[in-house]
Amino acid sequence: QVQLVESGGGLVQPGGSLRLSCAASGFTLDYWRIGWFRQAPGKEREGVSCISSSGTNTYYADSVKGRFTISRDSAKNTVYLQMSGLKPEDTAVYYCAVLRRGATDWYDPSRYTYWGQGTQVTVSS
Numbered sequence: 001q002v003q004l005v006e007s008g009g010g011l012v013q014p015g016g017s018l019r020l021s022c023a024a025s026g027f028t029l030d031y032w033r034i035g036w037f038r039q040a041p042g043k044e045r046e047g048v049s050c051i052s053s054s055g056t057n058t059y060y061a062d063s064v065k066g067r068f069t070i071s072r073d074s075a076k077n078t079v080y081l082q083m084s085g086l087k088p089e090d091t092a093v094y095y096c097a098v099l100r101r102g103a104t105d106w107y108d109p110s111r112y113t114y115w116g117q118g119t120q121v122t123v124s125s
Contacts, residue, residue: 017082020119067083
């Protein structure tokens with residue numbers, strides 16, 4: 001059974017850091033581009049970052065450039081999102097997902113299949 005499980009969310013103060021994990025089971029992440037999205041209450045799901053299957057190419061939303069870093073570990077079949085310099089506006093449920101082959105718009109959630117259940121990130125003092 002194909003499954004993605006996010007973890008690592010929590011409550012953090014502004015300026016703090018968190019590392020989110022996206023662990024896969026039932027398939028190998030190596031052959032797929034993986035994206036991170038977030039959704040705050042009352043807002044649309046927003047593309048945060050994406051990593052190529054090789055890990056060579058990474059993409060970020062302007063709002064997180066320079067603060068977030070996406071990476072992948074083939075041995076652990078896991079993709080990570082290292083978040084630093086967190087701001088209250090980063091508060092959201094964060095999801096990882098598999099980008100469909102041939103898709104070019106990494107930031108468009110409709111281009112993805114196989115979503116995880118999400119992990120809550122709350123940035124507050």
